[in-house]
């Protein structure tokens with residue numbers, strides 16, 4: 544079943560090989576004010592983030608709480624204007640667009656949030672919720688909109704006859720998220736940014752909604768930026784993954800490679816901190832908690848922001864910011880001492896997060912002191 548093209552498709556075949564979304568040097572900071580409105584500091588929420596998203600691709604974004612994932616999403620979609628940087632979407636830099644021009648691009652770029660009830664007006668019927676974007680963005684007549692509501696509910700797996708007249712609070716979490724998704728795809732967007740879109744759902748419902756996202760990707764040619772703190776969820780849905788640490792990208796690459804053999808010590812520690820199945824052995828690993836508290840984004844460590852917690856850190860890590868460098872086709876790492884042998888046997892040379900580096904980290908082995916915190 545497909546959604547009919549009552550609205551012109553947004554993807555131009557000539558652009559198929561160009562990125563749909565190019566984020567360049569994006570920076571977002573928040574001023575924090577103390578008593579009397581005196582400036583107390585600046586939260587460095589997103590610092591110099593760059594990446595591309597290709598048409599039809601799903602990019603997962605993971606990282607600890609407070610690493611800047613939601614801020615990044617808001618800055619991409621421009622619900623909050625970034626401090627600096629560029630967000631090229633379908634050939635336009637959204638940062639440069641005026642409010643009215645931006646409204647038009649919003650039709651092609653939608654967001655799905657964690658709490659579906661928070662994004663659906665409780666007083667409206669489901670049909671009104673789904674219809675609203677069509678009223679604001681198209682010249683579709685009443686009948687056409689009504690047909691489209693049926694199509695959209697159908698495509699997200701809700702029987703229109705049973706759901707059109709209901710109100711959000713009469714729905715389960717999974718049903719409400721399906722309505723939010725129907726609304727998000729109403730204008731045939733090219734991109735959906737999902738911010739913890741399945742995190743509030745039961746595991747079984749999560750799986751169903753993830754399947755729905757995948758179905759829509761195939762049928763509608765959608766691309767996703769899929770933000771979640773849950774590593775297993777991101778692994779399941781993503782083609783590529785970007786790992787965020789304290790407002791910066793630690794590494795980006797194919798999902799399968801990042802989960803099998805991450806190059807950045809932060810990603811390794813993050814993966815080790817949850818009971819995922821070991822990709823090499825198929826056995827569930829015992830989780831090793833990530834050592835130390837994340838540093839404050841009000842005063843992030845100099846250069847590599849992970850160096851205060853990194854088992855491989857050396858003097859240079861506190862002095863020179865490692866560039867996000869391509870170490871393999873499509874794989875970029877921001878680390879002076881990356882884990883550089885992706886086919887290594889995991890048990891032999893994986894550096895531990897609370898002690899010395901393992902065998903293959905020759906450069907780091909001797910000086911890799913346990914972090915102070």
Ligand SMILES: Nc1ncnc2c1ncn2[C@@H]1O[C@H](COP(=O)(O)OP(=O)(O)OP(=O)(O)O)[C@@H](O)[C@H]1O
Nearest residue numbers: 573586588607608609610611612613614615772840
């Ligand atoms: N409006 C704001 N004013 C001040 N600080 C903010 C604001 N929004 C976010 N922050 C701060 O920016 C940093 C990044 O927050 P953000 O919510 O983007 O992280 P996150 O990775 O999405 O976290 P989580 O997984 O918990 O949602 C945090 O330190 C947060 O406290």
